[in-house]
Amino acid sequence: MEKDFKSMTTSLKEIQSLREQIEDHNYRYYILNDPIISDGEYDILFRALEKLEQNFPDLISSDSPTQRVGNIHLNSFGTLTHRTPMLSLANAMNREELEAFYNRIKKQWDDDSTFTFVGEPKLDGLGVEVIYENGHFIHGSTRGDGYTGEDISLNLRTIRAIPLVLRNHKLRPPKLLEVRGEVFISKLDFEKLNINREKNGDPPFANPRNAAAGSLRQLNPKVTANRPLSIFFYESGIIEGHSFDSHLKFLKALNEWGLPTNPYIEKCVGVNALIQYHEKMESIRNEIPYEIDGTVFKIDHYPIREILGTRSRSPRWAIAGKFQAQQATTIIHEIDVQVGRTGALTPVAKLEPVFVGGVTVTNATLHNQDEIDRKDIRVGDTVIIERAGDVIPKIVKVVTGKRKNNSSPFTIPKQCPVCKHEANRFGDDVVIRCTNVSCLAQLKGHIEHFVSKLALDIDGFGEKIVNQLVDKSIIKKIDDIFTLDIHTIANLDRMGEKSAKNLIESIADAKQTTFARFIYALGIRNVGEHISKVLEKHFLGDLSLFQHATQEELETIDEIGPIVAETVFQFWSDPENISMVNHCLELGISFEKIIVSNKQPLTGITFVFTGSFDQFTRTEAKGMVEQLGGKAAGSVSKKTNFVVAGPGAGSKRTKAESLNISIITEEEFLQMVESF
Ligand code: IVH
Numbered sequence: 001m002e003k004d005f006k007s008m009t010t011s012l013k014e015i016q017s018l019r020e021q022i023e024d025h026n027y028r029y030y031i032l033n034d035p036i037i038s039d040g041e042y043d044i045l046f047r048a049l050e051k052l053e054q055n056f057p058d059l060i061s062s063d064s065p066t067q068r069v070g071n072i073h074l075n076s077f078g079t080l081t082h083r084t085p086m087l088s089l090a091n092a093m094n095r096e097e098l099e100a101f102y103n104r105i106k107k108q109w110d111d112d113s114t115f116t117f118v119g120e121p122k123l124d125g126l127g128v129e130v131i132y133e134n135g136h137f138i139h140g141s142t143r144g145d146g147y148t149g150e151d152i153s154l155n156l157r158t159i160r161a162i163p164l165v166l167r168n169h170k171l172r173p174p175k176l177l178e179v180r181g182e183v184f185i186s187k188l189d190f191e192k193l194n195i196n197r198e199k200n201g202d203p204p205f206a207n208p209r210n211a212a213a214g215s216l217r218q219l220n221p222k223v224t225a226n227r228p229l230s231i232f233f234y235e236s237g238i239i240e241g242h243s244f245d246s247h248l249k250f251l252k253a254l255n256e257w258g259l260p261t262n263p264y265i266e267k268c269v270g271v272n273a274l275i276q277y278h279e280k281m282e283s284i285r286n287e288i289p290y291e292i293d294g295t296v297f298k299i300d301h302y303p304i305r306e307i308l309g310t311r312s313r314s315p316r317w318a319i320a321g322k323f324q325a326q327q328a329t330t331i332i333h334e335i336d337v338q339v340g341r342t343g344a345l346t347p348v349a350k351l352e353p354v355f356v357g358g359v360t361v362t363n364a365t366l367h368n369q370d371e372i373d374r375k376d377i378r379v380g381d382t383v384i385i386e387r388a389g390d391v392i393p394k395i396v397k398v399v400t401g402k403r404k405n406n407s408s409p410f411t412i413p414k415q416c417p418v419c420k421h422e423a424n425r426f427g428d429d430v431v432i433r434c435t436n437v438s439c440l441a442q443l444k445g446h447i448e449h450f451v452s453k454l455a456l457d458i459d460g461f462g463e464k465i466v467n468q469l470v471d472k473s474i475i476k477k478i479d480d481i482f483t484l485d486i487h488t489i490a491n492l493d494r495m496g497e498k499s500a501k502n503l504i505e506s507i508a509d510a511k512q513t514t515f516a517r518f519i520y521a522l523g524i525r526n527v528g529e530h531i532s533k534v535l536e537k538h539f540l541g542d543l544s545l546f547q548h549a550t551q552e553e554l555e556t557i558d559e560i561g562p563i564v565a566e567t568v569f570q571f572w573s574d575p576e577n578i579s580m581v582n583h584c585l586e587l588g589i590s591f592e593k594i595i596v597s598n599k600q601p602l603t604g605i606t607f608v609f610t611g612s613f614d615q616f617t618r619t620e621a622k623g624m625v626e627q628l629g630g631k632a633a634g635s636v637s638k639k640t641n642f643v644v645a646g647p648g649a650g651s652k653r654t655k656a657e658s659l660n661i662s663i664i665t666e667e668e669f670l671q672m673v674e675s676f
Contacts, residue, residue, distance in 0.1 A: 011056050015064075018049040022065045023165065023258070030161045030260045063136055063164035069225040070154050075512060075592065076219070077150035080141040082129060084237045086180060087146060088313055089122075089296060089320040090614055095275060098297075101319045102271040105299070105308065116301060118247050119268040119277035120234060122294035122320050124209050125184030126216060129237060130156060135166040135173030135257075142216065145623035146313070155216050158225035159183070166257040173257050178237025181259075185212045186290045187359065189228035201464030201494060206392060207359055208291050214453065223459060230290070232262040247300045264288070268297065278321045285323065295321040312670040313615030325386045327396065328361075330354040332381050335366065335410050337417045341445025341523055343434040345412055345423055347372060349383075349395065356387045364393045368430045369412050376400075378407045416441070443477075444470050446523055450478055454529050455521035456510040460503045468492045479580050481507060482587035511588040515541040518589060522581070525567045534559050541594045543581070547572050558604070559631055600629025601676045605641045607632050608656070611649030613666050624673050636661065644669045 022045055029035045037045075046065065053060045060067065092098040105115060127143035140156035141149035156162055166173035185193065185208040193211060194204040205211035215227035233254050244250040251261045268277050278295045285292055299305050299317040308316040334350040347366040354361055364385055366372050377383070377395060382402040387393045416423045416434035418441035423434045434442065447466045451458040458481075469475040474488060484507065490500035516536035520529055527535070538557045539546040554565035571577050607625050609618055609632060616624070621644070622632040636643060636655040643649075643656040643663045656663050664672070 121292040123182040124291040125182040154221040155224040175241035181233035202462035339441035479583040602628040602630030610652035611646030
């Protein structure tokens with residue numbers, strides 16, 4: 001007994017020493033950028049700790065470095081409210097706007113003092129908040145709509161650059177620290193991640209930001225743990241037990257506590273320093289190992305920040321300086337025509353690979369025939385392409401001077417490239433569609449949609465697997481997904497017993513879903529993510545009620561117009577769809593219970609947003625309205641209650657005036673929303 005106790009105390013000491021060593025190496029790696037051991041040596045320390053903890057499971061604590069990856073698979077994320085809202089930043093689109101920002105602040109002071117700003121790169125990732133209590137990681141969330149975000153604690157814990165325990169060397173961690181930062185994936189890690197995904201038959205991510213977003217939204221933290229996520233911290237929420245009077249001092253303290261900050265941050269004094277910093281960052285942006293899409297300038301001195309205050313959505317003491325979209329010249333080798341699940345034929349330009357803003361671009365969508373005609377895009381053309389933020393690369397224009405004499409205009413064939421059936425344009429639709437409902441490309445598209453993130457979210461069900469399952473006639477209709485077995489999948493190309501087992505497990509997990517996800521997964525034309533949620537709210541998860549609703553009944557639902565009502569009705573009029581859905585239910589699809597929230601003061605109120613806004617984006621405005629039970633529509637009608645008009649509002653404003661609808665400003669809208 002005594003011997004056991006002795007060996008336990010010795011082991012505890014050893015465990016503590018290993019944890020400290022690992023944390024110290026993390027600090028050297030992430031903060032000092034000066035590791036003193038190799039990855040292999042780090043792994044040895046880590047495994048030694050794992051082994052000791054296995055022998056003494058009672059000594060495992062939740063913030064041991066070995067406990068980053070939990071063994072829990074969530075069904076959905078909870079929500080967390082930010083105690084102080086996570087604001088966004090106003091933008092300066094050019095030098096003049098940056099100068100105007102500086103002069104506004106200067107004027108308010110009414111003297112000639114020069115201001116100290118802190119210049120920071122604007123990281124193109126995802127804003128998150130992490131909360132530490134007495135130095136221990138408690139939880140973390142996404143920015144969400146700025147007021148509430150999703151609880152992604154388990155995923156954030158897997159990011160090695162986020163300490164589970166703050167360092168307590170020169171500076172004691174505060175009682176409470178709400179710290180904010182940007183999660184991102186470096187350019188190099190992104191390229192590697194995509195190469196691996198393609199090898200595994202998963203679709204590649206469009207850009208590092210999407211990859212980071214997808215990785216943070218995983219319900220299984222083990223998946224997140226395998227994604228190369230990084231973070232830099234840059235602001236705080238509430239801090240208790242410590243006070244700062246300057247941002248630079250705050251950032252220094254973050255480093256002291258083991259929280260990484262961006263190495264390109266600089267002090268900028270006077271307006272010229274702001275301009276110079278912005279120009280310098282723009283000129284070196286391609287050399288920086290992660291994507292940045294601008295600069296951020298913040299007043300350094302906190303008391304000045306206090307006095308300047310904030311607008312409802314963005315502080316007056318900071319601004320984001322935007323970079324120009326990145327352009328490059330390349331050649332179109334081919335124009336491929338792809339067929340989607342609705343039979344739409346989409347032309348895609350296959351480009352000579354070109355490096356733009358840190359990623360290699362090989363494809364650009366050409367949208368439709370009208371777009372091709374308008375820009376007169378031809379095979380063999382030299383073109384200028386542009387990549388702005390997370391937008392899919394687009395072709396800006398053709399360099400006609402470099403066009404070959406023998407080139408001819410491109411026309412999308414009137415024949416489906418997959419099933420060779422006739423393809424046509426219907427009515428005034430700009431899209432050309434394949435007319436064959438049994439077209440395999442459509443079935444493939446349906447399956448890809450059914451398993452996608454916002455639908456049933458079946459992990460590992462990539463394009464290459466779908467192609468094989470359809471081409472080998474293993475899947476002939478959607479519900480066949482749920483009758484797949486390990487043996488069949490293991491026999492597919494590039495699949496083994498283990499990945500087959502994982503896929504079958506993911507399929508089984510996905511059966512427990514929500515009504516809205518399932519409805520969205522069905523891919524009913526005009527029923528997107530939002531309308532699926534509207535239907536969920538109305539039918540409270542009762543599929544049979546939804547199935548038997550008449551067109552008139554559907555039209556009485558707020559936000560459901562005659563077009564959606566008709567396509568939904570048509571969907572349920574097809575016995576094949578009914579049998580497919582019933583079969584899914586028989587095979588175990590089930591829905592989470594629906595909880596109806598009652599704090600919805602805007603129920604029945606419709607807003608339309610038009611023009612430009614300083615303090616929120618359209619999506620943010622929509623989120624605010626929906627959270628309070630209201631809805632945001634795209635066009636003005638008699639059903640509209642308020643039109644929120646910013647500068648540049650045009651026809652929507654005129655229509656609202658003619659219909660006598662209340663037109664309010666951005667400020668008035670925010671006052672209304674904040675009054676609840
Ligand atoms: S400070 C009140 N600093 O940009 C200031 N934000 O448009 C709040 N971002 O949601 C943020 N780099 O996700 C700040 N160095 C930086 C940033 C940064 C990127 C993002 C952040 C925020 C958005 C604001």
